[in-house]
Amino acid sequence: MRxxxxxxxxxxxxxxFFSPETSFLRLPRTVHPTRIKFGSFKVRAKIDEARKEVSFxxxxxxxxxxxxxxxxxxxxxxxxxxxxxxxxxxxxxxxxERFIRVQEAYETLSDPRRRALYDKDLALGLHLxxxxxxxxxxDEDLEDRGEWRSRWQSQLSELKRRSMNRDAGxxxxxxxxxxxxxxxxxxxx
Amino acid sequence: xxxxxxxxxxxxxxxxSASASEPQxxxxxxxxxxxxxxxxxxxxxxxxxxxxxxxxxxxxxxEGAEYHSQSPATPLLDTINYPIHMKNLSVxxxxxxxxxxxxxxxxxxxxxxxxxxxxxxxxxxxxxxHYVFNAPRxxxxxxxxxxxxxxxxxxxxxxxxxxxxxxxxxAGFTKRSESEYDCFGTGHSSTTISAGLGMAVGRDLxxxxxxxxxxIGDGAMTAGQAxxxxxxxxxxxxxxxxxxxxxxxVSLPTATLDGPIPPVGALSSALSRLQSNRPLRExxxxxxxxxxQIGGPMHELAAKVDEYAxxxxxxxxxxxxxxLGLYYIGPVDGHNIDDLVSILKExxxxxxxxxxxxxxxxxxxxxxxxxxxxxxxYHGVVxxxxxxxxxxxxxxxxxxxxxxxxxxxxxxxxxxxxxxxxHAAMGxxxxxxxxxxxxxxxxxxxxxxxxxxxxFAAGLACEGLKPFCAIYSSFMQRAxxxxxxxxxxxxxxxxxxxxRAGLVGADGPTHCGAFDxxxxxxxxxxxxMAPSDEAELFHMVATAAAIDDRPSCFRYxxxxxxxxxxxxxxxxxxxxxxxxxxxxxxxxxALLGYGAAVQSCLAxxxxxxxxxxxxxxxxxxFCKPLDHSLIRELAKSHEVLITVEEGxxxxxxxxxxxxxxxxxxxxxxxxxxxxxxxxxxxxxxSPADQLAQAGLTPSHIAATVFNVLGQKREALEIMSSGN
Numbered sequence: 001m002r003x004x005x006x007x008x009x010x011x012x013x014x015x016x017f018f019s020p021e022t023s024f025l026r027l028p029r030t031v032h033p034t035r036i037k038f039g040s041f042k043v044r045a046k047i048d049e050a051r052k053e054v055s056f057x058x059x060x061x062x063x064x065x066x067x068x069x070x071x072x073x074x075x076x077x078x079x080x081x082x083x084x085x086x087x088x089x090x091x092x093x094x095x096x097e098r099f100i101r102v103q104e105a106y107e108t109l110s111d112p113r114r115r116a117l118y119d120k121d122l123a124l125g126l127h128l129x130x131x132x133x134x135x136x137x138x139d140e141d142l143e144d145r146g147e148w149r150s151r152w153q154s155q156l157s158e159l160k161r162r163s164m165n166r167d168a169g170x171x172x173x174x175x176x177x178x179x180x181x182x183x184x185x186x187x188x189x
Numbered sequence: 190x191x192x193x194x195x196x197x198x199x200x201x202x203x204x205x206s207a208s209a210s211e212p213q214x215x216x217x218x219x220x221x222x223x224x225x226x227x228x229x230x231x232x233x234x235x236x237x238x239x240x241x242x243x244x245x246x247x248x249x250x251x252e253g254a255e256y257h258s259q260s261p262a263t264p265l266l267d268t269i270n271y272p273i274h275m276k277n278l279s280v281x282x283x284x285x286x287x288x289x290x291x292x293x294x295x296x297x298x299x300x301x302x303x304x305x306x307x308x309x310x311x312x313x314x315x316x317x318x319h320y321v322f323n324a325p326r327x328x329x330x331x332x333x334x335x336x337x338x339x340x341x342x343x344x345x346x347x348x349x350x351x352x353x354x355x356x357x358x359x360a361g362f363t364k365r366s367e368s369e370y371d372c373f374g375t376g377h378s379s380t381t382i383s384a385g386l387g388m389a390v391g392r393d394l395x396x397x398x399x400x401x402x403x404x405i406g407d408g409a410m411t412a413g414q415a416x417x418x419x420x421x422x423x424x425x426x427x428x429x430x431x432x433x434x435x436x437x438x439v440s441l442p443t444a445t446l447d448g449p450i451p452p453v454g455a456l457s458s459a460l461s462r463l464q465s466n467r468p469l470r471e472x473x474x475x476x477x478x479x480x481x482q483i484g485g486p487m488h489e490l491a492a493k494v495d496e497y498a499x500x501x502x503x504x505x506x507x508x509x510x511x512x513l514g515l516y517y518i519g520p521v522d523g524h525n526i527d528d529l530v531s532i533l534k535e536x537x538x539x540x541x542x543x544x545x546x547x548x549x550x551x552x553x554x555x556x557x558x559x560x561x562x563x564x565x566x567y568h569g570v571v572x573x574x575x576x577x578x579x580x581x582x583x584x585x586x587x588x589x590x591x592x593x594x595x596x597x598x599x600x601x602x603x604x605x606x607x608x609x610x611x612h613a614a615m616g617x618x619x620x621x622x623x624x625x626x627x628x629x630x631x632x633x634x635x636x637x638x639x640x641x642x643x644x645f646a647a648g649l650a651c652e653g654l655k656p657f658c659a660i661y662s663s664f665m666q667r668a669x670x671x672x673x674x675x676x677x678x679x680x681x682x683x684x685x686x687x688x689r690a691g692l693v694g695a696d697g698p699t700h701c702g703a704f705d706x707x708x709x710x711x712x713x714x715x716x717x718m719a720p721s722d723e724a725e726l727f728h729m730v731a732t733a734a735a736i737d738d739r740p741s742c743f744r745y746x747x748x749x750x751x752x753x754x755x756x757x758x759x760x761x762x763x764x765x766x767x768x769x770x771x772x773x774x775x776x777x778x779a780l781l782g783y784g785a786a787v788q789s790c791l792a793x794x795x796x797x798x799x800x801x802x803x804x805x806x807x808x809x810x811f812c813k814p815l816d817h818s819l820i821r822e823l824a825k826s827h828e829v830l831i832t833v834e835e836g837x838x839x840x841x842x843x844x845x846x847x848x849x850x851x852x853x854x855x856x857x858x859x860x861x862x863x864x865x866x867x868x869x870x871x872x873x874x875s876p877a878d879q880l881a882q883a884g885l886t887p888s889h890i891a892a893t894v895f896n897v898l899g900q901k902r903e904a905l906e907i908m909s910s911g912n
Contacts, residue, residue, distance in 0.1 A: 148520050149528065155518045156535045159542060162516070166541045173426030178393035179541055185396060 056105035075106035261296055263289035271345050272319035283526050287316045291556045294338050297350040299575045306554035306566035307336035310436050315339040317529035325369045328388050332405040334362030334375035344370035354695035356874030376699025378637050379412035381405050382431055386422045389429040401429040411454050411636035422544040423514015431546045435460050436553045454636045510546045519548025587750035593723045595620030597730035599627050600759035608655045611646050613639045619659035639664050643671035650681040662687040662702025676740050677712045683740050684733040690744035691835030697873030703866050706840030709742050710813045716741035717813040719784030723750035727761030735763040746785040767814035771807050778804035778894050779827040783834040783841040790833055792887035800903055812841045815848055824854040829897050833864040860897050
């Protein structure tokens, strides 16, 4: 099983039990099939509830004024403990779930910007874990970047199209004349 | 065993093995994996991102900012000595290479100091460029050059990276004599498009087919020369690629004292608008929808619509470049090697492109969390500890001349509300960030535009304000015509504060302020002065503020003050113009120093005293107007007159000589000798080494005295005693 982000994709097929908001951030609309087999509904429900109670700080076991180093250490400790590869087979699901939460907590708290937003929400009494994860990411940024690719791809195809008949016709630029000269001299060879 | 350990293929599945050891103690675990040589390799691996792969070696940057002080493991980078070794790598391996390159840059700069943030921002770009293009036949130019560290590592200079910016070591900027992969020497900004165009045209004239790529930052793009070059490139239509490295950092050191600097100038907002272009996106979505519905032969129509849409709505920034004649592509994520490689490949294989501009968006300091979070993005650092990001800044009793200048100017500006300060994107380097904090409305950052800064100051002076232009001595060269024509010719009272005068150490000849005395003192209306210590600097700032009928300038070196008492309240007292001061009264030998060289003269006097001579030491203070009576007296009452300055020929010494000749003093018995910077460029190195190479150390001065007096043995003694 792949670790890290591969793990982070929640089951889309389990739409019955998880609302679309709970699917992870990187995949705004589409959902991916998961490799994690979640056990019974009961386990999931329990986890779901539990999730709502505990703040990221409590989850990691540090104080709200924890430094980056503390966060990192706590995360490492917990990650090693709950990683699916190292957990006993009967506790895989719940450990996996914990691992995901720990992972999410770490990601939010280790980025100063996201941590600031999270702290603000926490102060207002809202602990929105998975469901509000998107708020802490630069959603717009990612969308923009996706658009960038299609934009420069079209620019590239336009460039190719223009280059076809660039040096044709009268009134040529210096560069066009030189290119023509070079083509002709290489043809002569 | 370091070499062995690096090439050891480690199949590591951290997920499984993590349970085998306790989390915190990483070294013992690593050691039984690597056979005893604990390199801290382990700490660099991402805990949660290791893929199982048969027989692959993995090393990637730790997300948790864990950097070991020892050399990072770079298995893939170890196999790359020149760009040609990269050609068989897959894109995935290129990503790994970029990560390793990044950690190597961090490690190297942590040991030597240098420019970090900019180099980190272009790691992926460098890898992509060298992968797609074939340097050195293809020319890759790096504007300013301070981001060329990854480039140097990939082009055969990795083993010399520990000598970066040191005597006889690698230069901190690209340098033609250093390597054939450095095709143009840089240091001052905004020159690469011009040079690249020259290389492209040269290639065309010779009938060659190589590529020319000029990488320029958005900061360097604020300079006029970049537009001059683009304008010409568009007209000539020669094939070349300009890569605009946009990281929204326009001024140096990228931050004020209180936070990051928002980019200066209108161009930056135009570039930002290019990056987020909603209307186009929406229109295209609509167009796509329409095409889907209609389908079939409507494809062509749709393509046309697309083209028109692009033209109309394609953002107000790209039209700027398009109008200049460059084909605009972008924005592109500068940290995505896939994207970069595919774009560069496409452009490379397209024939007859004409000039193309690829707008790449990067993040300065990317990949090193301390740099990313710092306000100044770790633009220029001294040695630091990679694990904590803490710089080992030396402590000094005195502050830098730069800081003293800023304090002096603030004190003057408190008293006189007409005083304003202008600099060209060098808020930190000139100390004017301090002035900005105190007087936010009276400090002007014009971007990298020295010429504009000078004429802008001239305009301010016309309105009765008192502008202080703080521009490095070496950058003043750019604005020379403006100084002559717009300021001096019209006798406008603009004050020039030239920092980094004389030799500057690690930055080398590109930043050396050797010529400012020469080119300023020859101007008819200019008052030219130089402080010999920080107290004098305070007084000269006051003097300059007081000179209101003509332009004036003063120069001061890089470095810290010597520790004299500062005037009360940082407020200097205007000096009498054209009067020097005698520091030590003596006989037979007179040492006439100008600026910081006076300190060397004082030290030389000590050396001479040990041999029984008691020289007179004089601080000339003013090069223009010269203190004629003082010089006349020195020439008449001494046997030997030595003038010392840290400037080229044609400066202070020449003015003294001119006066002596015209006054008939050279017809007498005085022996005059000038000590100036030699007729060569002094390479980068430590200040002491540079001074020794230039022949301006106290020992040199003392030896010169002995030589003139005919005491050759004593001269030799002094020089060989290794002072």
